[in-house]
Amino acid sequence: MATARALLGRGVGRVRLVEKEAAVAQHQSTHNSGVLHAGLQYRPGSQKARLARLGIRAMTEFCREHGVAHEVCGKLVVATSHDQLPRLEEMLTRGLRNGLQGLRRLDPEEAREVEPHVRCVGAILVPEEGIADFAGVCHVLEAELASAGGEVVTGAEVVELVREGSQWRLVTAAGDFESKVIVNCAGLHSDRITRMAGSRPPCRIIPFRGEYYRLRREREHLVRHLIYPLPEPGFPFLGVHFTRRVTGGIDAGPNAVMAFAREGYDLATVNLRDIVDAGSYSGLWRFAFRHTHMVARELAQSVDRHRFVAALRNLVPEVSDDDLRPGSSGVRAQAVLPNGDFVHDFLWVEAPGAVHVLNAPSPAATASLVIGDEIAVRALGHLAA
Numbered sequence: 527m528a529t530a531r532a533l534l535g536r537g538v539g540r541v542r543l544v545e546k547e548a549a550v551a552q553h554q555s556t557h558n559s560g561v562l563h564a565g566l567q568y569r570p571g572s573q574k575a576r577l578a579r580l581g582i583r584a585m586t587e588f589c590r591e592h593g594v595a596h597e598v599c600g601k602l603v604v605a606t607s608h609d610q611l612p613r614l615e616e617m618l619t620r621g622l623r624n625g626l627q628g629l630r631r632l633d634p635e636e637a638r639e640v641e642p643h644v645r646c647v648g649a650i651l652v653p654e655e656g657i658a659d660f661a662g663v664c665h666v667l668e669a670e671l672a673s674a675g676g677e678v679v680t681g682a683e684v685v686e687l688v689r690e691g692s693q694w695r696l697v698t699a700a701g702d703f704e705s706k707v708i709v710n711c712a713g714l715h716s717d718r719i720t721r722m723a724g725s726r727p728p729c730r731i732i733p734f735r736g737e738y739y740r741l742r743r744e745r746e747h748l749v750r751h752l753i754y755p756l757p758e759p760g761f762p763f764l765g766v767h768f769t770r771r772v773t774g775g776i777d778a779g780p781n782a783v784m785a786f787a788r789e790g791y792d793l794a795t796v797n798l799r800d801i802v803d804a805g806s807y808s809g810l811w812r813f814a815f816r817h818t819h820m821v822a823r824e825l826a827q828s829v830d831r832h833r834f835v836a837a838l839r840n841l842v843p844e845v846s847d848d849d850l851r852p853g854s855s856g857v858r859a860q861a862v863l864p865n866g867d868f869v870h871d872f873l874w875v876e877a878p879g880a881v882h883v884l885n886a887p888s889p890a891a892t893a894s895l896v897i898g899d900e901i902a903v904r905a906l907g908h909l910a911a
């Protein structure tokens with residue numbers, strides 16, 4: 527939707543968004559942590575670092591302008607043991623190099639002034655970050671598209687893409703559509719759409735479910751805003767954290783376990799095609815063999831609630847098993863390379879008349895408006911060709 531908005535904003539006359547669900551934004555964009563990330567830990571110079579920095583400013587401004595619920599409440603990133611301190615310092619350096627403003631290195635007492643129940647040996651306060659109602663953002667975008675002359679067609683799963691001369695014919699559940707350029711932002715299905723359009727995706731999407739717990743209302747005082755552990759090197763999305771929701775309540779999580787379906791929001795949702803797709807991919811096995819410890823730990827946290835709680839108690843020791851209720855979940859579209867590496871940066875592939883967005887990981891909700899604009903610029907190149 528952000529891409530469609532940018533295309534209309536850049537003067538493209540006819541933009542049609544085809545969505546397979548009965549309503550827009552039913553997947554990653556509304557099943558996430560709801561956090562506005564500024565790009566503290568990303569490698570300086572990466573697309574992610576640049577887009578996160580620009581993206582958080584654009585998103586905060588958008589929410590302010592359109593009355594979407596959000597709060598720039600700041601985030602505390604904590605080191606829980608002395609051996610983590612060098613990584614904390616490195617993160618601070620990265621944050622400064624990435625242009626984040628107002629960063630503060632805190633000692634444990636200063637950290638407890640911000641979050642009185644946190645346990646740490648050191649922390650970074652990221653004042654620019656916060657929380658936002660991304661579902662609200664999507665509703666505003668949908669309304670904006672309609673008023674700018676765009677069209678949103680729901681219930682229109684794309685099942686075939688046919689190249690006819692310099693045009694595309696999209697065969698969808700809601701009928702056929704023609705287009706000079708297609709932009710594939712299909713998230714959990716983006717690799718399949720790429721293949722459908724005759725291009726070879728350099729990666730496969732492996733679905734990873736993230737499960738959240740919710741803090742009991744009477745215990746919400748344990749967390750004021752956002753408390754994050756240091757991200758694991760190589761796995762920036764790992765590490766359960768505490769997140770205050772802009773709509774109320776405190777969530778704890780998510781973990782990351784392979785889902786049995788690309789839209790497998792719970793254990794019971796199984797899709798044979800998705801399992802075969804993932805199970806037959808050598809990249810997944812290479813990843814699993816290389817990181818058995820991590821895979822086992824995340825699995826254990828998923829099936830054994832005590833382990834999940836133990837990870838949370840690392841950050842806030844007063845949290846107990848009894849304080850948590852099962853919460854929501856989300857499924858991450860993780861792009862995995864054939865050698866088993868995860869793709870961490872944004873990844874798009876272009877072919878004549880097509881732009882395929884193959885990896886739009888966190889912070890892609892925060893940075894969606896500027897990412898949409900980058901994609902639109904690429905799509906415009908194809909339109910002019």
Ligand SMILES: Cc1cc2nc3c(=O)[nH]c(=O)nc-3n(C[C@H](O)[C@H](O)[C@H](O)COP(=O)(O)OP(=O)(O)OC[C@H]3O[C@@H](n4cnc5c(N)ncnc54)[C@H](O)[C@@H]3O)c2cc1C
Pocket residue numbers: 544545546547550551552553554555556557558559560561562563682683684685711712713714715719736780855856857858859886887888889890891892893
């Ligand atoms: C657990 C979790 C926590 C996260 N936390 C954060 C966070 O705190 N902050 C942040 O900035 N980011 C976060 N993210 C990342 C962020 O949510 C995603 O990067 C972003 O939402 C991706 O948006 P998207 O439009 O690419 O994908 P999606 O929102 O998944 O949209 C893809 C759309 O394509 C449609 N589609 C798929 N196949 C077809 C087809 N064949 N035909 C028609 N339509 C189709 C789908 O129905 C869907 O609507 C998180 C993600 C997860 C999973």
